[in-house]
Amino acid sequence: xxxxxxxxxxxxVPEGAIASLNCTYSDRGSQSFFWYRQYSxxxxxxxxxxxxxxxxxxxxxTAQLNKASQYVSLLIRDSQPSDSATYLCAVDTGGFxxxxxxxxxxxxxx
Amino acid sequence: EAQVTQxxxxxxxxxxxxxxVTCSQNMNHEYMSWYRQDPGLGLRQIYYSMNVEVTDKGDVxxxxxVSRKEKRNFPLILESPSPNQTSLYFCASSDPDRAADTQxxxxxxxxxxx
Numbered sequence: 757x758x759x760x761x762x763x764x765x766x767x768x769v770p771e772g773a774i775a776s777l778n779c780t781y782s783d784r785g786s787q788s789f790f791w792y793r794q795y796s797x798x799x800x801x802x803x804x805x806x807x808x809x810x811x812x813x814x815x816x817x818t819a820q821l822n823k824a825s826q827y828v829s830l831l832i833r834d835s836q837p838s839d840s841a842t843y844l845c846a847v848d849t850g851g852f853x854x855x856x857x858x859x860x861x862x863x864x865x866x
Numbered sequence: 867e868a869q870v871t872q873x874x875x876x877x878x879x880x881x882x883x884x885x886x887v888t889c890s891q892n893m894n895h896e897y898m899s900w901y902r903q904d905p906g907l908g909l910r911q912i913y914y915s916m917n918v919e920v921t922d923k924g925d926v927x928x929x930x931x932v933s934r935k936e937k938r939n940f941p942l943i944l945e946s947p948s949p950n951q952t953s954l955y956f957c958a959s960s961d962p963d964r965a966a967d968t969q970x971x972x973x974x975x976x977x978x979x980x
Contacts, residue, residue, distance in 0.1 A: 764906070790968070799956055799971035800909070844908065852897055852916055853924065854969070858908035 758783040760847050762857035770865050775832040777860050779845030782826070788848035789821055791830045794859065795841045804830060835864045868893045870972035872957050878978045879947055887942045887975050889957030897960045898940040899924070899969065900932065902953040909956065915940055947979040 759782045769775045777791075788807055792800035804819040806812045806828070812819045818831040828847075832839055845857040870891045879885055891898065899914040901924075911924030915934040929951055931943040940959075944951060954976050958969040 760908075799974050801971070802968050805968060846909075852899075852914050852922075854899070854911060855925075856901075856909035858906055 758847075758849050758855050760845055760855045760857040762843075762845050762860050764858060765861040766863050767860055768863045768865060769835050771835060771837060773835050773864075775835045775839065775862055775864070777830040777832075777843050777845075777862065779828045779830075779857055780826055781828070781845075781847045781855070783847065783849045783855075784823075784826065786847045786849050789819070789828045790846040790848070790854075791817075791819060791828075792844040792846060792856075793841045794844055800844055832862075835862075837864050837866045840864050868970070870957055870959055870970055872955075872972040872975050874975060875973060876976050878980065880980050881948055882946050885944050885947060885977075887944075887955060887957075887977070889940045889942065889972060890938050891940075891957075891959040891970070892938065893959060893961065893970065894937065895959035895961045895970075896937070898934070899958045900930070900940070900942050901956045901958065902926065902951075903956060903974075904953050912942070912955075947977075949979050951977065952979045953977060 761780045791804040793803050794800045806819040806821045816833045820829045842859040842861050844859045873888045896917045900912040901909040910926045913932040915921040957972040960969045
């Protein structure tokens with residue numbers, strides 16, 4: 757059974773701090789990795805995608821991928837209260853099948 | 867406006883009464899998928915479709931049916947709903963050739979089966 761694991765949290769950080777979210781996956785053949793943000797009662801929305809080892813930065817967000825360790829992370833710099841949400845890690849295992857983690861709840865305290 | 871729509875948004879029904887949740891996208895996407903979301907379990911893929919008349923099972927297909935007769939529509943059918951199908955359902959679409967598997971989600975359908 758292919759799996760994606762995330763710490764459910766909640767992760768609480770003060771406003772302006774760096775929030776670090778982590779994800780591990782079991783399928784070594786996975787090629788595409790995504791972070792979605794989901795506000796309470798809303799649908800998931802994509803915030804980052806990453807396909808090769810290393811870092812990818814987009815504004816305050818940085819995704820990091822280490823395929824050897826089967827590890828994906830998301831860093832949120834200068835965290836804002838509006839970043840408070842559940843963050844879902846998703847892995848495309850090939851053939852249009854996507855496995856989602858259960859999500860990490862993030863609280864940013866003003 | 868590019869979007870994925872689902873109907874109904876909320877539904878309360880009884881065990882065994884057939885129902886259909888509709889999903890439609892206006893982005894001309896080839897790929898569409900259905901997920902259910904349950905507390906502590908995240909999003910689990912029910913069925914997906916790579917194109918018209920091409921569908922395949924996801925991780926939790928039992929008790930569900932789908933069809934893809936038109937590119938824009940991908941309805942989810944529960945022939946005989948049971949209480950364990952009470953969940954939040956999301957439809958999603960993407961165009962792998964353009965957006966490298968970025969999925970766009972509908973607003974969700976909250977289903978309660980009594």
